[in-house]
Amino acid sequence: MQILKFGGTSVGSAERIKSVAKLVNYSNRKMVVLSAMSGTTDQLVKITNALFQQKPKEASHIINELEPKYRDTVDKLFTTDAFKKNGSEVITEHFNLLRSFTIDMFTHNEEKTILAEGELLSTTLFHYYLEEQKIASVLLPALNFMRIDENGEPDMEYIETHLKEELAKHPKSGLFITQGYICRNAFGQVDNLKRGGSDYTASLIGAAIKADEIQIWTDIDGMHNNDPRYVPNTFPIAELSFDEAAELAYFGAKILHPYCIRPAKKRNVPVRLLNTMKPQARGTLISRNASGDDIKAVAAKDNITVIKMQSTRMLMAYGFLRSVFEVFESYKTPIDMITTSEVAVSLTIDDTMHLDEITIELKKYGTVEVEKDQTIICVVGDFLADKHGYAGKIFDALKDIPIRMISYGGSKNNVSVLVKAEHKKDALLALNKGLFNIN
């Protein structure tokens, strides 16, 4: 079985939905994972923000703005009156539900239910479209098998058992559709895999059923060597190892959800990145195979906070780091970069939900300084042996950029530097020139 995930732009209009139907409509058995139509989840987030602020009129206004896009899609997608009517009823039902939250009580549970609407709409419309085209398919509700545990981590055992149960109900079917992004939590409530989570859904499904391949179809022809949103003249990379792709995803290459390579790597399922607008393009193949010791790509992770600490109890130097790490562990806050000297440590986090509590706790052990608006620039490749002087090349390219922290040697696939956010673009451009010889 192949898993094919189509992102928001790929299903962003009636025309695009029709193209996706053409792409999936050929022989072998497959599962199609869809995101919400582009822009929808952003609007749903705005609706929930308005409701949290007790501004139901503002929420209704956004709902009223969103609905015509769906009415228009239904109108252009279907040809027969019967399916136009089906489509129209689906839109009415989902928008009635959205409107009900502007009247009733609103909590975090309702927030997650609202955020799930985008994927529920796109998959239902796609399923109806295939039906109208006389292409047999089965719509599998992700809420029946996709689940996270009490730590917010995917519950692999649950996913595998329940997905297999769902598939076993349709032994003769060759085409399945399901929602990306949405899941249930440990209490059975509707939840999600965080923004961009449809990639993660595809990878979790691919791993659970040990698929032949996971294809991530998006609006660009694969993983590029640098961030195309900031750097002109980037190019697609034909092959990456799981570890290289995982580092790029984690450190800001938006084309992949930060954690989506992990499940695929665990079960050794290759991941292919493809372009819906240019299906014949080669894209990027991510697999177990390392593809030569070389610098492959650069990515940047924004909204990083750096915490600098100096221990006041010099004699306790050997216990200092342990105490510091325990604070982050107790607030379930991952550390991305770390540098130490004898009694000082600087580290970076991107999840600042518990920053205030963490700072108070850390102050027990020494002085603490916090600085926001930092960016991690991450150079990824296979740096097993530094015989070619990669570090020299990287720092030479960055010679005019003020660097706050350096992390080298922690992983054989990653060299990271921390810069102020204002230097991000210049750093990415300098690396494109210095490492890839592109202006």
Ligand code: ADP
């Ligand atoms: P989808 O909606 O299909 O999930 P995303 O917008 O999440 O698509 O991801 C695709 C986008 O990722 C591209 O349009 C591109 O702007 C951005 N991107 C950032 N870094 C990279 C990179 N290194 N290679 C390719 N695309 C990247």
Ligand code: ASP
């Ligand atoms: N619709 C969700 C989002 O916009 C999930 C995804 O697109 O992957 O974040």
Ligand code: MG
């Ligand atoms: Mg995405």
